[in-house]
Amino acid sequence: MRAAAAALLAALALAGCRRDAPVPLVDPAHYDEFFLWAGVPPPPAVASAKVLYILGGEIRHGGPVRLVGMRAGVPHVPRAALWLTVRTERLDWDGATWAAVRAMLARWRAAGNRLEGLQIDFDAATPGLDRYRAFLEQVRHELPRGTRLSITGLLDWSANGDPAELARLGGLVDEVVIQTYQGRHTIxxxxxxxxxxxxxxxxxxxxxxxxxxxxxxPALARDARFAGYVVFLLKPPAPGDRASRRP
Incomplete structure (x- = not known):
């Protein structure tokens, strides 16, 4: 009985330690691929990055459709592979918008960057993947030949997405980057x-x-198509506010 009681107490103590153990937090120093948004100063880890996704422009909901530049100039990245990211809130792009995107791609490539291609950052709802796929077919048509295409995706695509639509997406894009956060917090x-x-x-x-x-x-360990992590960088916390997660 004493041995059993001792074992129970040890188990309870271990469980208590596990509950009190800090949850691991994402430290950019441990990664080499990053999202870099406008107004966010790059941390030292970016200097040795292998891949950077840099926000170049936005297409906003409401008003005339147009590409709004998000950088004062063209980035110059000597080492890392570079993706031009366009954040869009709508899919009704017109001819002028396509031309502006192509021109931005050309400027970034001409600056000597190792430009991988275009990334579309759009929150495509899982039930509406067919509409998003139709838009991406147009993207492929409008982009210069040989331009690679990356998109962002939602966590529930693999669980609730139509397998047929996912297969069609797989034939259009070179990669999808699945977001595990909403705003500035992990889901x-x-x-x-x-x-x-x-x-x-x-x-x-x-x-x-x-x-x-x-x-x-654990499922990532057996996922043959898993190609690594991309860290969305935030502004440093305000002095005296270690919990701050403002971008």
Whole structure:
């Protein structure tokens, strides 16, 4: 009985330690691919980055459709592979918008960057993947030949997405970067969405938010198309506010 009681106490103590253990947070120093948004000063880790996704422009909801530049000039990245990211809130791009995107791609390439291609950052709802796929077919038509295409995606695509539509997307894009955060915080219960991540029929990366919680789900270890992590960088916390996650 004494041995059993001692074992029970030890188990309870261990469980208490586990509950009190800090949750791992995303530290850019441990990664080499990053999202860099306007107004966010790059941390030292960016100097040795292998891949950078840099926000170049936005297409906003409401008003005339147009590409709004988000940088004062063209970036010059001597080492890392570079993706031009366009954040869009709408899919009704017109001829002038396509021309502006192509011109921005040309300027970034002419600056000597190792430009990988264009990334579309759009929150495509899982039930509307057919509409998004039709838009991406137009993107492929409008982009210069040989331009690679990356998109962002939502956590529930692998769990709730139509397999036929996902397969069609897989034939259009070179990669999808799955976002595990909303705003500046990791989505609670994110691990449950990774049970079927290997169903995604295209190369995929996982986007983490800087200083967000992250423990790698076991399913990633058996995911043959998993191609690594991309960290969404935030502004440093304000003095005296270590919990700040403002961009």
């Amino acid at each position: 609670p219960g994110y691990t449950q969405w990774f049970r079927h991540i290997d169903r995604l029929p295209m190369t995929h990366k996982i986007a983490l938010v800087e200083r967000g919680e992250w423990t790698p789900p």
